[in-house]
Amino acid sequence: MFRLTNRYLLILASVAITLLVGLSPLTELESGPGIRFLYAMRGMRTPPSDVLIVSLDSRAASALGLPRRITEWSRANHAALVDGLAASGAAAIGFDVLFERARDPVGDAAFARALRRAGTVVLAEAVSRQKIVDSAGREVASIEHRTLPLSLFGEAAHGTAPFILPKSDEGVFEYWTHLPGAGNRPSMPLALAKLLPEDARSGVQALRAAPVSHRLALNLYGPLGRIPTLSYDQALKVLEDPLEARRRFAGKAIIVGLSEPNQSLQADAYRTPYSGPDGVDVSGVELCATALANLLDASYLRRPGPIVELAGLLAWSVVLMLAWLCLAPRMAMFATLLALGGYALGAVSAFGSAHLWLPVVLPLVIIPGVVVGLGLGAHYRRVRIRQADLERAMEHGLSRQAFERLEGVLGGMSAGRTVFAVCMCSDIEGYTTISEALSPKATRDVLNRYLEMFIPRIEASGGYVADIVGDSVMSVWLADASPSGARDGALRATLELDACMNGDKHEPGALPTRFGLHFGQVFLGEVGSDKRREIRAVGDIVNTASRVQTANKLFGTWILASEGALPEHRSDIARFAGRFVLKGKRQSLALYQLSSNPAALVCAPEFEHGLAAFVSGDFDTAVSFFERVLASRPEDGICAYYLGLSRQLVRSGAGPEWDGSVVLSSK
Template structure:
C-alpha cells in the first residue's frame, strides 16, 4: 500500500525548491533593478560614497603637490582687497619668481586674468611667466543656453574665456579646470573637457610637467570628454597649504621655500572660513559647520591622484548594475533555501561581509563599488519578497498538513510537523520509526454500509487512534483507506523513539484488540526503523504531504505479515533491539515480495503467551533457523497439538512441509 519506490526528493522536492528559488530571484532582481533606475541610485553618490570615506578615514596625500592659498588673512596682511582678482599683479610676479627659484616643477594659477590691469604690473607678471616657463594660467568655460520662445531648451553653447593676450602668450600654457556638479556635490573632473575643445585640463597639464621631470609614466584617460573620479584625501587643509602672505614674506626676506622643490604648486582660493568661501564645492569631507573643499584643493587632489595612480575606479553603469543584481540573486537564494530566521541572520552576516569587502576595495585598490543598494535596498527588497513567498508557501503547507491530520485543534501534530518542514519546505529526509496499521476485515465490515456510515465509523476510529499516537510523541502522517502510517522522528535519541513507538502500539493494541468499545476496530500493527523522506509530493498545485521511502514500504509489509502469522503486532529487529528480551518473541527472518534482504521480526503482544509456550516456540524456531527441518517440524507439531490456537506454530509447521515457503532458514512471503 505504501510501495512508492521513487526518489521523490530528487525528482519532485528539489525541482519545486529551485522553481521557488528562481521565482524569488527573478522577483527580487526585477524589484531592485527597477529601484536602480530611479533617483534612489543617487544615494550611491551621496550616502554610499560618504560612508566609504568615513570608514576609510583621512588618507595622507603624496609629496607631490603644495597649495599657496589666496585667503582673507593674506589679503589683510598685504593690505589688498579681499577679492584676489583685484590684487596687484606685481605680487603674483614676485610669487612666481620665488616659487621658480625654490625649485617648483610646475605652477598653476587657479585665477583668471581675463582683463588687463595696471600696465607695469601686467608687464612684471608677463616677465615672471616667461622666466619660469612652467606656469599654467586658468581658462574658464561659460555655457550659454539657447531656449525656444516657449521656453524649451534647444541647445547649449560653450564659450572659452582665456587670459588676455599678453599673459596668455607669456605663460607656458593655459587650461581650464572643470568639475561636473551634481546635487550631492562633485566627485570627478574632466581630463579633456569638450567645452575647451578637447584640450587637456589644468591638472593634466601640471601632472604632465611633473611626470616628465620625475620620469613618471603618464596614465590617464585622454579622450575628449573623459573623466577621472577624485579620490579625496580629507577635509580642508589635508593637502599641504602655505599662506600667500607668508610665502611672499619669506621671498622678500631672501628665503626660499624648500617644501615646494620638485613639486607642483597650485596658487588659488583656499579659504577655511565658510562665510568667505565662494570657490568651494560640497564633497563627502564637507564639515558640519559648512566648510567645503576649495576648487584649488580639488585640482591638487586630481594631480596627486594621477601622480600616485589612485584615482577612483568607479563601478557604474552596467558593471554596477550587474554586481547589484548578482548580490540580490545571492540573497534571494539564501532566503529561498533557509528558514526565515536563518536567512535574516545570514543576510546580516552577508551584508557585513560585503561592507568590509567594499571598504577594503575602496581603501586598498581605490575601487568605488555600490554600497547602499547591496547593503540596504537589496536586503530589504529580498527580505520583503522572501517573507511574502514563505508566508504563501507556509499557508499552503499548513493547509496540506491539515488535510493530512485534520484541524488539530490542540496544535500539537501540526506544530511539530510544521517545524520539521521549516528548514526544507519541500520536505526532508529524517530517520524515523514507522508504525503501519491496518483495520482487520475492514472490507467485510464496510460492505452494506452507506458511504456516510463508513465515514462515521472511520471518524470514530480515528478519534480513538490519533490521541494515543500523539500522546507518545508520534504523528499520523498518512491515511489511505483503512490504513494509517505514523512516524516518530528519531532526532538524537533513537532508542527513545523506538520505545515510544512500541508503547503507543501496545496501547493501541490493548484499546483496539482487547478492550474494544465505541470507535474501536480490530487492527494489525507493524513497526520498522529507517530513513524516510517526509514532505510534498505531486505536480503543480496537486501537492500532498506524506512519508515516502523503503522504510515506509517495509513497515507496511511487516504489518501485512501479522495476518500470515495470526498475530496483532510485529516489529523489525531494528526496533526491538532497544527492548528487553522478555518483552519480545522472535519469529524469524522474513523475505518479503520485492525485497532482497530478509527482515528479522519479533512479536510484541506477549500478554496471553504462556512462558512455556514462548520457550518451546523459540527452541523450535532455533531448529528452523539452523535448517534442521525435520527436528523443527516435530517441535512445531508438538506445540500445535498442545496449543491448537497458536497460529505461528501452525505457520512454521507448514513452512517445514512446503519448501516454497522457506529459503534455508529464511521465511519467504510472496504476498506480504
C-alpha cells in the same frame, strides 16, 4: 525552512530588484550621501607638502591697498610674485586665473617677461559649452569653445591648461584629466605635475595608460584651507627674505588663485562634502591643488567600473538573502546587521587606506531594505502556510506535536518527501460484526474510543498516523535520520497496542487488532485535488504492510512483520514464520511473528525441523513434525497452517520450481 524552489524565487527576486536599483538614478546617491558618509567616517587627512596655494583674497587686497576686484590688480604684482617664486626654486607655478584681456601695458609686459624667465608657469584657459538645439528645443549636439589667455602671456608661459569640474546636484567630486572638447589637452593639475621631479609624481605614472577624456574623483583633504595656503601679501613678504623664501617654496608646486574664506565674498567656490554649515565652500584653486596633490601621492579615488559595481551589488543581495533563507527572522536580522557593520567597516577602511570609493548607500540602506522586506514577507507567508498546514493536519488527526515533528522532517506539509520509513497497517478483527450490531452513532463512538487509545501510543513512540479508513489505520515511522530508532519506535508501539488490544486485560475501548509491519521507501505528504487534500503515505510498502497484516488471518496471529521492519538482534521477540509471496508480488518476503506475550513465541525444535523439511520439499517428514508440535501446542496457528498446506502438497506435489516460498492468493 523554505522549499528549494521558494529559495530560488526569493534569490531571483532580490537579484532582479537589485538589478533595477543598480541601473536606476538611485546610484547617484553615492555621489551625495554616500561620499559624505565616507568622508565623515574617515575624517581629514594630511596633504603632501609639495603643494602650496597663494590665495588672491580680500585680505591681500586690503593689505596691499589694491582694489577688491582681483581683475583690477596690476599684473606687475604677479610679475614680482613669479620672479620671486622662480628665484626661490619653485618647481612649477600655476595661475588659476584667466588673463584674457590686456590691461596696463607696463604691468602686462613685466608679467610676460617674468613668465618667460621662469619657464615653469602654466596659465589657466577657459572652456565654454554651446548647445545646439533642434526646432523642438531638444539638444542635438554641442560645441565647446576654448578661451585662451592673452597671446602675450600664453606665448611667454610654459603652457596653458583648463581645469574643468563637472557639477552635479550634490556638488563636485571629480575633474577632467583631459577634456575632449579642448583637444584632449591635459588639465592644469596634470600639466603642473609633469613639471615636478619624476620621484615626486608617482600618481602621474598610473595615468599614462588611462584613456583620454578620463575623469578622476577628487580625494579631498579637508575643508577650505586644509592645503597649506599663504595670502598673496604674505607670499610677497616671505619673498623679501631669500633664505625663508627658499625654505618655503623650493621644489614645490605653487598655485595662485581666488580663495576667499569670507562666504559673502566667495566667487570661484564649489560645494563639496567639506562645505561648512556656515556656507563656506571650497575654492576652485583649492580643488585644483587637491587634484595636483592627489597626483603626487597617487591618492585620487578609484571607483569600481559600472559592471564590476553592479555585479558586486547583485552578489551582496544574494549574501544578505542567504541569511533570511537559512535562519529564523531574529537571527537573520542579527546576521544582516552584522554583515552591514562589516561592510561599512570595510568600505571606510578601503576609502581611507586604499583610496577605493565603494558604494555605501545602496549596499547599506536600499538593498538591505529590499532583502529584509522580502525576508519578512516570506517569513509571514511561511507562518501563514504553516498555520494552514497545522489546521489541515489537525483535521486529519495529527496532534500539534506530531505535526511539528513531521514538518521538521518534510520541510512543508504540502511539499512532502520520499523517505525511508517503517509502515504499520492495523485492522480491527470482527469490525463488520460489531458495526452491524450497533447504530451508526454508536459505531462512531466505539471507533473514537478505540482511536483515543491507539493514536497517542503511535505518536508517543515517534510515529505518525498517516491514514484512517474505517477500522484500518496506517502509521509510519520516518527512518531517514535514524533507521534503528524508527524500527525500535514501531516495535514498541506495536507491542504496547498488542498488549492493550489483544492482551488479557481488556481496557475500555480496546478492540482485538491485527498488525502488519514493513520497511522501505514511501512518499509522505498531501495527496488530493485542489478542493480536498489529505496527508497520506503512498508507495509499495504501504500496500505490502497491508498484505502482511492480512496474512495474520491465515495463521491466527496478531502481529506479523517483514525482516526489514525488525530491529537488529531482536530474535527474542520474533519467531520466524517462513517466506511468502504476497498477493500481487513476485518476490518472496520473510515474515516474523511478534507478540507482547512471550509464551506465544515459544518455538519447539520439532517445528523448526518440520519447516526445514517443508522448505526442502520433504512434505511427508514435515507433516510428521508438525503433527507432533500441534499435539503439545494445539493453539500454534502457524504450525497448523503449515500442517494443512503440507498435507495438501503431499497429495498434489510442489512442482519443479519449488523453493520453499509459499504463494498467498488472498489479500
